[in-house]
Amino acid sequence: MSQQYPALLVIVPLLSAFAISIAGWMNKRLCFPIAVTALGVAAYSSIGLLFRVMDEGVIVYKLGGWAPPMGIAYYIDHLNAIVLVVVTIVAFLNVISAKKSIEQEFPEKAAPFYALYVLMVTGLLGIVVTGDAFNLYVLLEIAALTGYGLLAMGEERAPLSTLNYLYMGTIGACFYLLGVGYLYIVTGSLNMVDIARLLPPLYQSKAVLAAFIICMVGVWLKMAFFPLHAWLPNAYTHATSSASSLIAPLVTKVMVYVMIRLMLTIFTPEFVFATLALQNIVVWLAVIAIVMGAILALAERNLKKMLAFIIVAEVGYMVGGVWLGNRAGMTGAILHIVNDALMTLCVFLVVGNIVYKVKGYAFEDLQGLFRKMPFTMGAFVVGAMSIIGVPPTCGFFSKWYLILGGLQAGHYGFVAALIFSSLVSVVLFFRIFEICYYEPFSDHHGHDHPPQPMAEAPPLMVVPLLIVAVILILVGLYTGDIVNHIIKFAIPEGLV
Amino acid sequence: MKIIGLIITIMTGGFLVYAAGDFPAWSDPSSPASTYLSPYYIEKAIEETSVPNIVTAVLADYRGFDTMFEATVIFSAGLVCFILLRIMGRKEPETRHYRHVLTGVTVTIKEGRKIPASEEFERIDDLWTPPELIIKTACRVLIPFLQLFGLYVIAHGHYSPGGGFQGGVILGASIILLAISHDLRTATERMREKVVAILCPVGVAIYAGTGALCLLLGANFLDYGALASVLHVDPITARSHGILMVEIGVGIAVMTTMIWIYNNISSAGKYNQGL
């Protein structure tokens, strides 16, 4: 059966999504166990795949028994495998924690919510694992549509924010489709490895350059890279917490993976980094993204929107790191995909816990939380340290590689932006620590306020959060192993 | 906003026009798209899958994995419309309107009370139009033939233009025609919401289940040749039968999703009256 892990990875969540939506009409209590089991099996398969890839190298799985390029094939190499593990673990931990908040906010629609949740994870897993350019578009649309459904279940402003996200997301996906069409018209093939084989004689043609730029713009729209980021803060803020803690850590990082896959596998680094002008433009856009994300986060007065702007800055890190064009930058970017997914999951789970108990996420609602919810805030401290970049949490190491890459490429603007955003993150998070530490002002003629009793979120929500915090530290400590055994092989040899 | 839109549009359009300089000319038989991969499909489809309609062979066999996810897309769209719009659970006591058939007098009954079903009073919507006898009768006669044609399109997808998606849309349209020509309540009595909502994932599960069956029989996912042992035919005919099974699954999924989306959008989730 281990030969079939690549198929099981996508099929088990897919079939269980159908089982959940059928069970929703008959016996509602089955939905949560089915969802957890499916995501657990997916997590297990992805870890098994990672170890197989580390042993054997690239794995090819032919769907329908047809050899590529006639049929669709899965290509799993080191880059794929580690992103797969991250996606499944984030989704698994989040669904466990989501049960309570779903029961609190919309219990009658729990079954379709779990079904959409599992379908979204299926879509994301399919995007990461596929080796066919058009198959990626279909799975992109699955992830997008289910994402719109999940994000629109929220506060009052959620449907409007999701509609704006829908417009920009559809333009992005259509641009990607158009780029694949351009590649098809000049090569005649849809398989990624096949296109990479057929493209080198055509590097000088305008169509290939246009295909690259159109695909890139499409992917940037979906990952909220400056200046196409306008949809992200509203869409993630107004959504319900169980949806935003799935989508915020994963969707932008999977799009960064797609960009890396386009750049490294289809359009090889020789083509991408040949024109210095394009590289410089993109890295400067990344610098502006980082600076602007940091400054706009400072201006916000509620926790969720501040975190959404931090995501915009993090995307800037990754895109800048990739486009620096050297090995250190690429390593930093790939490592940051892993780290940022975990960090964002940690802080968004914290927000989910806070919203569950306090029913609000503006700064005024956060007073006295260190005493009321000690475990949640402890994990928040770990997550914040990771976003700032303090060793031994994982955030420090990916920033370290990105700075090394920037210095090596001579791009001091990028290095300055990284340091600036770390300093701004210090201000952002220590401001919140201060608000959370001090109790609300008492107004009883100077009598002391009795200490607030501990009102922690239920264990089903706290335990996954603590696991994520521990993983953040473990991933940081094991960075050397991850880089040397996995990421080093994900980057082609030619990149210095 | 209009100026920005105009600038972006002109720049993008200009860029695309510039890029089209390298494209092959229209209907050029020697373009890379026509000479690299597609001759294999055209020449080998009948030998390897025993299906004369090459588009169906490519759609459901060579690139069957894409089609499974396409069916999943349509299912998730139905599910999203359901989760966003459907108002379940608490029902406010609603005002009902009844019309006395013989005299045309309209009676409004508030607070959830109702007149038991009888020959003399018919229930009408808020925006009521006089009954169009011609339209209602014509549609009632036409719908069974529409459904027959839809089934034909699904089943004959191997030999003529057609297939699961096309037939499924026709089948869905037949029920929507019932909802438009009569009213939403008649259509939901014919095809209840629970039936529609359960058949939709069942349809896509037939597709994925066929693939999983091939997995259990030892071949790769969606490799219909493995069904030869179950169906007792040679592997190539088994591919043709496998394609038929998945097309049926797709047809069911598309039909029920069309009905589901129409019901949810036209009644804005309340299911008490439609358009």
Add this chain to the structure above:
Amino acid sequence: MAELIPTIIAKYNYWIYITLMMIGLYAMIAKNNLVKKILGMSIFQTAIILFYVSIGVKKGATIPILEGVHGHGAAHQAVHAADYVNPLPHVLMLTAIVVGVATLGVALALAIRVYNRYNTLEEDEILAQIRKK
């Protein structure tokens, strides 16, 4: 310049699709009404479908369905690829059409939710209502 004219005429399918796509893009960016934006999105996607389908055409070829052929065992004449249109873009665009319909359905459901909340579909009025809060 004179040698450009035959090129322009030979590739006229591309100019058509670019025009349609830009109309759709302009409608999505510049129009105020939510439903007009959704229609612009639909035009945008349709233009891409038109582009793909026009890739597959071959001069003098017919649709990719073999006539009068049953089963695979019986001997029949060899099939020439030049006689039949490229089937692959058709297959891809079946998927794209379905995806377009699904996105349209979701967009309309979201527009209904917005309308239920704000009682208008004009974007400037909605923003004014939000700012007033």
